[in-house]
Amino acid sequence: AQSVAQPEDQVNVAEGNPLTVKCTYSVSGNPYLFWYVQYPNRGLQFLLKYITGDNLVKGSYGFEAEFNKSQTSFHLKKPSALVSDSALYFCAVRDKGGYQKVTFGTGTKLQVIP
Amino acid sequence: DAGVIQSPRHEVTEMGQEVTLRCKPISGHNSLFWYRQTMMRGLELLIYFNNNVPIDDSGMPEDRFSAKMPNASFSTLKIQPSEPRDSAVYFCATAGIGATDTQYFGPGTRLTVL
Numbered sequence: 001a002q003s004v005a006q007p008e009d010q011v012n013v014a015e016g017n018p019l020t021v022k023c024t025y026s027v028s029g030n031p032y033l034f035w036y037v038q039y040p041n042r043g044l045q046f047l048l049k050y051i052t053g054d055n056l057v058k059g060s061y062g063f064e065a066e067f068n069k070s071q072t073s074f075h076l077k078k079p080s081a082l083v084s085d086s087a088l089y090f091c092a093v094r095d096k097g098g099y100q101k102v103t104f105g106t107g108t109k110l111q112v113i114p
Numbered sequence: 115d116a117g118v119i120q121s122p123r124h125e126v127t128e129m130g131q132e133v134t135l136r137c138k139p140i141s142g143h144n145s146l147f148w149y150r151q152t153m154m155r156g157l158e159l160l161i162y163f164n165n166n167v168p169i170d171d172s173g174m175p176e177d178r179f180s181a182k183m184p185n186a187s188f189s190t191l192k193i194q195p196s197e198p199r200d201s202a203v204y205f206c207a208t209a210g211i212g213a214t215d216t217q218y219f220g221p222g223t224r225l226t227v228l
Contacts, residue, residue, distance in 0.1 A: 032214060043118075043205055043219035044157075051214045090157065100145050100209055101170060102217060104157045 002027040004093045006105035013081045014113050021076040021108045023091030033074040034092040034102065035065055044090060050074060061085070081112045118220035120206050126226045132194040135223045137206030138187060147217060148181055148191050149205040157205075163189065196227045 003026045013019045025031055032051055036044040048059025055067040065076045074091060091105040119138040127133055139146050148160040161171040166183045174181070178197070183189040193200055203224050207217040 034216065036219075041224075043221045044207075046216050046218065049214070049216060100164070100215070100217075101159065101162055106156045 002031075002093050002095050002103045004091050004103055004105040006089075006091055006108045008108050009106075010109040010111060012111045012113060015083055016080050019078050019081045019085070019110065019112070021089050021091075021110060023074045023076065023105060024072050025074060025091070025093040026072065027093055027095045029095050032094040033065070033067060034094075035059065035063070035074075035076050036090045036092065036104075038088040038090065038107070040087075047076070047089075081110075083112045083114050086110055086112045118206055118208055118218055120204075120220035120223050122223060123221060124224045124226075126228065127196055128228050129197055130195045131227075132192065133196045133200075133225060133227075135191040135204050135206075135225070137189045137191075137208075137220060139189070139206070139208035140218060141187075142210065143208035143218075144186075144211040145209040145215075145217075146183060146189050147207040147209075148189070149207065149219075150202045151205060151222070152202045160191070193225075196225075198227045201225055201227050 005024045034049045035047040037047050038044045047063050048057050050057045050067045058064045063078050088107045088109050090107050092102045094102045121136045144165050146163040150158045160173045161181045162169050163183045181191045203222045205219050205222045207219045209215045209217045
């Protein structure tokens with residue numbers, strides 16, 4: 001079985017400061033890992049994904065994520081937060097050996113304070 | 115590309131009524147997913163289709179829920195009869211055939227059952 005944990009329900013960060021949203025995963029094999037963002041009253045939007053190769057993945061809107069196999073983590077990061085980054089962020093995992101079913105975390109609300 | 119299209123965007127109905135939610139996938143996408151999002155339970159996968167065939171419906175709550183995909187361009191999720199606890203946002207997501215393909219979400223249907 002595959003699972004994802006997002007240990008923080010909410011993260012608060014001041015505008016201009018770096019941000020990190022944490023994610024750890026569990027799969028039986030090698031993972032595909034994803035980050036999505038959801039703005040109020042909108043569907044989930046794809047930010048970035050890790051498939052293979054470089055552990056640092058760059059995505060949309062200046063976000064990046066680092067895959068750490070030994071710690072089974074895939075934390076989302078951004079060097080300088082914007083107020084417009086305030087949203088709900090979901091980490092997701094898929095087992096490479098399985099079909100396309102993706103397991104989503106419970107989401108982390110990011111609040112960027114002006 | 116117009117993205118994933120869902121209709122209606124909002125639905126208010128009374129308990130016991132039949133509700134039909136509709137989804138038009140992105141052209142060329144072979145996989146389609148129905149999700150339900152609530153504050154209490156987060157994002158839940160209800161059913162997954164591949165090439166119009168249901169592959170995994172283990173997330174369908176009960177017999178009141180049914181989903182069809184008669185062709186590659188259209189899917190429905192039906193609730194009959196509806197109950198207040200079905201109130202949620204229902205998302206349709208689609209993905210291409212590749213093993214690493216990303217799921218793209220529609221804007222969702224906000225269902226309120228009175």
